[in-house]
Amino acid sequence: MPVDLTGPLMASFRRAKKAYEKALAEGDYETARRKALECARILKQLAKHDPYGRSSYLAKARKWEDLAKGLEEGRIPKREVKVTSEGTDEDELRTYVMGLIARSNVKWGDIGGLEDVKRLLMETVVVSALQRPEAVQPWKGVLLFGPPGTGKTLLASAAAGSLNATFFSVKASNVLSKYFGESAKIISALYEVAREKAPSIVFVDEVDALTTRRSGETSEASRRMLSTFLAELDGFQDKGSDVLVLTLAATNTPWDLDEAVLSRFPRRIYVPLPDEKATKEIIKINTRGLDISRLDLDAIAEESVRRLYSGRDIKNLCQEAVWNMIREENRDLHKLAELPYEELKKRSLRTRPLEMRDFEEAFKKIKSPLTRRDVERYEKWAEEFGG
Ligand SMILES: Nc1ncnc2c1ncn2[C@@H]1O[C@H](COP(=O)(O)OP(=O)(O)O)[C@@H](O)[C@H]1O
Ligand SMILES: [Mg+2]
Known part of the structure; x- marks a missing residue:
């Protein structure tokens, strides 16, 4: 009879995962990356030993590999936050939001073409940092639209990298799926932290996921999340205030956006296929x-x-x-x-x-x-x- 290694493997998986979490909390991303790879390796062994759980172990292994890859590229994974029946407490929300902060080492020179788009973003970023007369207001929100894979995420990262801004990277659908009822609170917490850590760039990917047109009917949760988001875009950045919080939103399906969203993004930049x-x-x-x-x-x-x-x-x-x-x-x-x-x-x-x-x-x-x-x-x- 083959030896059952599942027990010892699970134990070493738990150890590796603990070490990963510790390293992440301490900001030691290289160790975290290695531990994530170790987790993936152990899960793959588990897949070999347990034919019934095979596909689920392999799927989990892939997730760990993605995490490791992300860390290598400077994306710091968010930590899971449990939502309790009494709701998520404020500290946990802030912890989650802190986890959305990504390091960006993308430079303008890493982006090929898109000269006009780059110029416009550079101007926006520069104007918001310079001393300026009250009448000159930088854009608060810029929408990037175009086919998938044309560099929208890259542009947002470069903008953050060049400003040395705190870069928050949010995927609308992720917040919704993870938090559902609390997604509006996440948005408030997000902008609160962004203002504290200004200059900040808030990058909202797949912004179309928030709007009504896509699904026909949206849930109460996404409706509340959207209205909080729009209120944040309307509200802050008082005249003359030095606090720079620039929201960059991206979508591959701009026709799904409704008037409410479009009106907050008067600046809409086409990111086309490269010539x-x-x-x-x-x-x-x-x-x-x-x-x-x-x-x-x-x-x-x-x-x-x-x-x-x-x-x-x-x-x-x-x-x-x-x-x-x-x-x-x-x-x-x-x-x-x-x-x-x-x-x-x-x-x-x-x-x-x-x-x-x-x-x-x-x-x-x-x-x-x-x-x-x-x-x-x-x-x-x-x-x-x-x-
Ligand atoms: N204009 C570009 N210059 C250099 N690399 C690009 C460009 N557009 C896309 N890429 C490459 O493709 C990858 C995906 O681009 P991304 O910014 O995520 O696209 P989008 O967000 O528009 O879907 C980038 O990480 C980069 O490697
Ligand atoms: Mg993208």
Whole structure:
């Protein structure tokens, strides 16, 4: 009979999870990242030992891997907060809100193309920081709209990074699903903390999730959350006040937004698919450190634009191409998996200049979800409501 390892594995999982939480609380994100990976590893072993729980263990393992990846990229996960029957107390709400603070080390230079959008955001950010006459008021809320993967999140991160602002990153649907009845309180707590920690940028992703048009009927909870959000956008930032709290909202479906939301975002910026020039910049950003002198960038860019690639698609394209090159140059790579980590650290990957054939293969793998008609819909909305 096989030995049942579930018990000891669970125990080591609990230990790793505890260590992760401790590291997170102490702000030791490197340890937290390693512990998260350990949690994922143990869960994968559990999946092997328990065929019934397999898919659930694997799903959990993936979550831990995502957490670790997030930490590596500077996203600090929110801690779970329990909602008690008497409601969540204020400290817990604040703890949750503190967990929404993300570090941002994105620079304007990491964004290819989007010159106008960048300029506008830079102006907004700069004006709000400068001494200025009372009549000059910076925008309080800016809406970024456009197809998925075009750099909306990236732009918000760069704005925060350049200002060295406290960056709150909120996904409307997350707050709603986690808090439901209390989501309005979260919004109030969020803006309270944002004002305390100003300059702040509050990035509300998927803002369309809050509005009525999308689902037809919205719950009481999301209605209250929306009205609190709108009130915050209306209310604070008294004339002449130095406190900068800029709200950036993003949506892939601007046509779902209703009048109430639109009116709070007089500044609506279209973040379009990259053109050929922007595409070339994004390719350069995503092949840094490699020799690209043999590539016909014009041809690659032309093909990308023809295929309606977003920035994210181009990034994935580059990644595929780079891997094609790496695999070709390091045929026995997978065999090294037997070696201990310390041994691996001593070796280095073989590389060569990127070739067109690496990209030709990569193109086969990357498909844009968009059609011409989708793009036209964005353009039409931009023409009618953008500005
Ligand atoms: N204009 C761009 N310049 C450089 N990279 C981009 C650009 N647009 C998208 N990307 C890449 O695609 C990824 C996803 O972009 P993101 O900002 O999350 O898109 P959105 O928020 O619009 O859906 C980014 O992390 C980045 O790697
Ligand atoms: Mg995004």
